Amino acid sequence: MALIELDDIHFSYHGQPPILSGASLRLMPGQRLSLTGPNGSGKSTLLRVILGLQTPQQGTVRAFGVDRSQEADFHEVRRRIGLVFQDADDQLFCPTVAEDIAFGPLNLGKSKEEAIEIVDRLLEQLRLMHLRDRITHKLSGGEKRLVTLATVLAMEPEVLLLDEPTNALDTQNEARLVEILQDLPQAILLVSHSAEFRSQITQEKVEIRAGQIYAA
Numbered sequence: 001m002a003l004i005e006l007d008d009i010h011f012s013y014h015g016q017p018p019i020l021s022g023a024s025l026r027l028m029p030g031q032r033l034s035l036t037g038p039n040g041s042g043k044s045t046l047l048r049v050i051l052g053l054q055t056p057q058q059g060t061v062r063a064f065g066v067d068r069s070q071e072a073d074f075h076e077v078r079r080r081i082g083l084v085f086q087d088a089d090d091q092l093f094c095p096t097v098a099e100d101i102a103f104g105p106l107n108l109g110k111s112k113e114e115a116i117e118i119v120d121r122l123l124e125q126l127r128l129m130h131l132r133d134r135i136t137h138k139l140s141g142g143e144k145r146l147v148t149l150a151t152v153l154a155m156e157p158e159v160l161l162l163d164e165p166t167n168a169l170d171t172q173n174e175a176r177l178v179e180i181l182q183d184l185p186q187a188i189l190l191v192s193h194s195a196e197f198r199s200q201i202t203q204e205k206v207e208i209r210a211g212q213i214y215a216a
């Protein structure tokens with residue numbers, strides 16, 4: 001069973017020309033797939049469609065074998081699929097790093113002790129312990145990106161959607177991100193303009209051209 005299945009998706013922003021015009025895509029368990037295409041071709045939009053953050057005018061979004069169309073259908077999808085946004089500031093909103101990472105687990109009903117355990121495990125794993133009590137909005141761009149990944153992993157998603165995860169990372173942190181992602185068990189749909197990074201994380205590639213998705 002596919003984790004994500006988009007079939008013949010048509011989407012345009014209000015009053016704008018179409019961005020997606022018959023886009024279809026499938027992500028299978030354990031699969032690691034890159035999605036490429038020029039600036040503005042609709043890659044981020046497509047990720048947002050998968051999570052129900054944008055509603056296509058036509059086509060089917062299926063996740064974990066179930067068709068999803070209503071807002072309520074996507075609550076489960078957003079719990080099981082983690083999206084690392086292109087802009088970390090869209091995703092970090094708590095005063096401190098530890099609180100930001102704990103937010104998701106607490107929301108899922110974990111106890112305070114369990115949430116703290118998750119925070120410390122992830123900070124250790126991502127080697128970010130030195131940022132634990134820092135004020136989130138004062139972090140550097142690269143630090144924010146890594147903390148964002150921690151907030152997403154804290155939800156223990158089954159699938160990761162990564163939108164330009166190397167943005168703002170220096171070469172050392174990019175290499176660390178490669179190591180971290182290579183070790184994760186999740187299926188990954190990766191949007192990245194870096195051919196080298198893509199080749200280190202994913203085995204397959206598809207490309208958006210004129211609103212449709214082609215094997216590349």
Ligand SMILES: Nc1ncnc2c1ncn2[C@@H]1O[C@H](COP(=O)(O)OP(=O)(O)OP(=O)(O)O)[C@@H](O)[C@H]1O
Pocket residue numbers: 013014016019037038039040041042043044045046
């Ligand atoms: N909220 C919005 N309202 C109107 N137009 C939008 C909105 N968000 C994005 N767009 C437009 O939709 C098109 C696709 O944007 P999108 O961010 O999906 O492209 P992308 O392939 O991810 O680009 P990039 O490689 O530059 O990140 C762009 O022309 C963009 O300006």
